[in-house]
Amino acid sequence: MGKRYYCDFCDRSFADTGVNRKNHFKGVQHQRLKKQHYDSFRDPATILSDDSGKMPCKRFHAGQCDYGDSCKFSHMTQERRQQLQSMVAHQQAEKKRKLHEQLAEPSLDEWLEKRQKRLRKEQTPGAQEVSDVTYELPPFLNRPNLPPSLLPPASEELKNKPQCEWG
Ligand SMILES: [Zn+2]
Ligand SMILES: [Zn+2]
Incomplete structure (x- = not known):
């Protein structure tokens, strides 16, 4: 029994050989999950502005693009963009609210x-009543x-x- 490699991003394991690893890391599924994982730590505004400079990837939108993460064209779906935009809007509203709270006088x-x-x-006991x-x-x-x-x-x-x- 050889060692098995467990991929955290994909939540699956396979026999740990160099070829298997290489193939797995190249896989579209793996790259998508990995990107998703790291994107969740990135600021949605940054993701959007990074993406706004890219042309949409024809291959990706036609079905599949083998370049995955390393593609120089945008793989952003309309759904994802809307999701990010609403996240940004939410963050801005939250920021505004906090600022407002800070400025508000104590009630x-x-x-x-x-x-x-x-x-x-x-009025602690023992305190002198003056x-x-x-x-x-x-x-x-x-x-x-x-x-x-x-x-x-x-x-x-x-x-x-x-x-x-x-x-
Ligand atoms: Zn993986
Ligand atoms: Zn592409």
Whole structure:
């Protein structure tokens, strides 16, 4: 019993001889699956732009082209192109959405939640009850990136303010 070669792309194995391997790697089926595998890691926009410079392969579209991957003409089917185009459109929409999210100001709920957390932290057992004074921003100032001088002091800061001795 000789060794067997297992091809990951094709999910099949065959007797491992030089000739068998060579024939297998040349096979259209193997090349198609291999390309498909690597294409799945490539950016669809890149695939499309690579392909846009190629003339359609007459042989391929007439049935079969033996050049497979190494063909200098395009083997892109209409179906595949549409699939890629919709992938690109989807990616762009996703990018836009993310950008929009980043630009969006934190909602009032988020702000309140943060504040609530801060307050809870102060109420750890054993913490000295100093005062429950909290400073709240007027609603029109409730926005991110305020200059520090406009930020209300956290009551934590008020409680923990250094004991200055002026001399
Ligand atoms: Zn294979
Ligand atoms: Zn071709």
